[in-house]
Amino acid sequence: MKLRSLPVVLVLLPILAGTRSRAGTTNPPPISSETRRELIHDFTADLVYIRTPFPMGRTGLKLQDGVVTPSGEDLDRMMGIYGPSVKPGDLARISAIVIKENHIRFELNGGPIRKKKWYQHIEVGTGYGTAPIAPSDPNANPRGTYLDLVFDHYVPELNPKQLKDLLSPVFDFNSKSALEAYLETVPPKVKEAIKNHRVLVGMNQEMVIYAKGRAPNKIREKDAGGDEYEEWIYGQPPQDVEFVRFIGDEVVRIETMTVTGEKTVRTAKEVDIPKPTVAKDSEQTRPASAPTLRRPGEAPDAQAPAGAPGTPPPVLAPPPDMPGSGTPQPQ
16 A cells, blocks of 8 residues: 555645645746746836946946945946946836846836837848948937846746836836935935935035025135135025035035024034045956047057157047936926
8 A cells, every 4th residue: 555655645745745845935846937027127227226326338337136336436436437328316117127047137218239220121222232221320328227127047937016126226116206215325314314405524416406406696716725616505594504514525614694693613524425436547448349540451669759850739529328317407
């Protein structure tokens, strides 16, 4: 009797093991075709607020186990070289979703590679050759970027709520305004000051704009030491007037004149905001497609040295992924 029941037990064990595996959270089944279609349909063209800066260029961010890479100095270096594609508090559109074997790619604002329109694939001509009816502009730089949500071995079965939770370190799906999204990315002291429309020494320009709005008046001067500064002026008599002085991107002095004539000056740093690391020129790798003065087929060593008599000065151009100014400014 025991021998006859043995095959039945052997058949049931894999079924029960598979059920426990699917029910557990450590080993969910791979994503199904139906779920793929649902996620792509639900998230494509969705608007999200950004919680971490994305650099311009063909290298986006990677999110795995709640950790975003690159980060820290590596991310600051990329931001310094290529500039921002989107910044914390910006509103971005998920323009495409691609589900691969072990990751999901979310393209933002068109992605890092400019795609041709359908009519740019059409060519007309004669037997001597053809040409596109609407050639693309080779100098046009895409301003989009992307995020790769990476899993250990494969993309598991998950619902939209679970996917939003996994993306929460980077995307904010819940905020109703840019201000709400931006406040989640700053230190608590700065968050409280912005809510109270107060400027702190040590803030950067973006924080001041969120706290006070755009300054109606700005002046550029030099201090006694010859250092240049910019002063943003808020208010005008007979109201209180506040002078916010910047050196570079940092608030270094706040002077307030009240209606009663009382004057207060604050220069001691009240909040410490890490400054982004800007790479030196020697660290900026130029792309292979950068402009050159060589003739077609001319070897690099055949080029006249810079500054030689009769040679024009070299024409330098930013990398093709370098932004103009890019992201919308907070109001």
